Amino acid sequence: GENVEQHPSTLSVQEGDSAVIKCTYSDSASNYFPWYKQELGKRPQLIIDIRSNVGEKKDQRIAVTLNKTAKHFSLHITETQPEDSAVYFCAASINDYKLSFGAGTTVTVRA
């Protein structure tokens, strides 16, 4: 089955700086890559997603890039704010419903 690796496991950034989280996947047939944000004790919420026919997607301060050849995708958060502090999960899917998640990255934004 699909295996998703996520790095780093923890990330501390100064407010206003950028944060980058990287994920790799194993199944070249994967075609859907969502990113979820989970605040402490709360449910995961989708923040951005990308399909395999697109190389990059941006939504305000967040962007995702996809390299199908290398089988990796990344989340970029610019101008980080304290409310960006959370656990971020990448995921990949080959069939649009079964999401395989990474282990998560705990992001801390220092004021």
Added chain:
Amino acid sequence: GAGVSQTPSNKVTEKGKYVELRCDPISGHTALYWYRQSLGQGPEFLIYFQGTGAADDSGLPNDRFFAVRPEGSVSTLKIQRTERGDSAVYLCASSTQQGGNEQFFGPGTRLTVL
């Protein structure tokens, strides 16, 4: 409108007991998913329903786990003869249809098996 809801929010049981976890999806969502999230890990897929039928149950760890969705709305995840290793947060999600549409997650049920 109301999001995905799950009950109970917490469940403590003893090893060997039977438990049922309930999920109420967003109204009109035909697809429903169950995931299990262990501490410090990402959610792990268990089962996917399209309507009333389980379209993919490949993530269920063994035959102690079973899920139903008899009317295509509410779903119940059933765990027999619980083991300590079953302790985790069980998340339910729903979406409008299969096809890469956003999966909306519920708050989860924290199951603790003593």
